[in-house]
Amino acid sequence: MRRRELLRVIGGAALTSIALPAHAADFRFAAIADTGTGGKGQYAVAKVLADVQARSPLGLVLLGGDNIYDNGEITKIKAVFERPYAPLLKAKVPFYPVLGNHDVRTNNGEDELRYFKMPGRYYTFNAGGIQFFALDTNVNADWEKQMHWLEQALSRSTAPIKIVYGHHPVYSSGHYGNNPRSVRDLAPILKAHKVTLYLNGHEHNYERTKLIDGITYLNCGGGAGLRPVGHSEFTALSRSVLHCVVFERSGSKLTLTALGTDGQAFDTVTLG
Numbered sequence: 001m002r003r004r005e006l007l008r009v010i011g012g013a014a015l016t017s018i019a020l021p022a023h024a025a026d027f028r029f030a031a032i033a034d035t036g037t038g039g040k041g042q043y044a045v046a047k048v049l050a051d052v053q054a055r056s057p058l059g060l061v062l063l064g065g066d067n068i069y070d071n072g073e074i075t076k077i078k079a080v081f082e083r084p085y086a087p088l089l090k091a092k093v094p095f096y097p098v099l100g101n102h103d104v105r106t107n108n109g110e111d112e113l114r115y116f117k118m119p120g121r122y123y124t125f126n127a128g129g130i131q132f133f134a135l136d137t138n139v140n141a142d143w144e145k146q147m148h149w150l151e152q153a154l155s156r157s158t159a160p161i162k163i164v165y166g167h168h169p170v171y172s173s174g175h176y177g178n179n180p181r182s183v184r185d186l187a188p189i190l191k192a193h194k195v196t197l198y199l200n201g202h203e204h205n206y207e208r209t210k211l212i213d214g215i216t217y218l219n220c221g222g223g224a225g226l227r228p229v230g231h232s233e234f235t236a237l238s239r240s241v242l243h244c245v246v247f248e249r250s251g252s253k254l255t256l257t258a259l260g261t262d263g264q265a266f267d268t269v270t271l272g
Contacts, residue, residue: 074111133163137200174227208235
């Protein structure tokens with residue numbers, strides 16, 4: 001497939017990198033997680049997003065939790081959100097967050113719920129022909145009630161592409177590994193309702209699985225400090241690298257492209 005080039009300038013040096021598919025997409029969005037440090041790594045990832053937005057406008061950004069380090073202090077919101085993503089906010093790109101384990105350390109994340117105008121600790125919305133389902137995967141979440149809600153919401157969905165996202169992984173070759181509760185309680189629901197993608201952060205690395213019961217699981221938590229990641233029998237690709245992921249929907253197909261802070265694509269695949 002022919003691909004258009006994305007030109008980035010870092011430290012005065014022009015770099016060309018593979019970016020997004022050359023065909024016109026029906027809808028484009030991005031995902032980041034573990035971002036809220038206000039440090040150089042976050043700004044480097046944010047710069048890539050700003051470059052993508054300037055050339056190929058984004059419909060929205062999924063914010064996969066740990067939005068404010070270390071303890072979800074809303075007083076840090078300018079340093080860890082408003083300034084890093086100023087170009088996207090100026091362009092009125094909406095962010096759709098979930099809460100991570102660091103976010104709930106202060107006031108159980110209620111300050112972020114109000115700031116981001118989140119409909120709840122878990123919620124669903126439609127955009128660009130895709131239905132998104134945002135989960136609260138923290139240990140203090142009401143899992144039984146939430147799984148019942150998710151199953152009902154998925155059963156009512158007529159969207160050709162369904163994406164579920166939360167902060168914690170289901171399958172992972174990173175520090176935390178597979179999440180037994182999510183494997184037991186969440187994965188069967190995703191399978192039963194033919195979800196296209198489950199996306200999360202928490203592991204501070206990148207890992208895309210092979211299809212597991214028809215679903216791709218994507219760890220995309222590479223916006224803060226990195227952790228090592230291994231390779232399991234279910235792994236398609238894993239990297240310990242700062243990154244963002246850009247998605248393009250064309251019809252019923254969803255293409256993901258993972259971009260490092262050098263602007264280069266290190267993974268791309270079409271789902272569905």
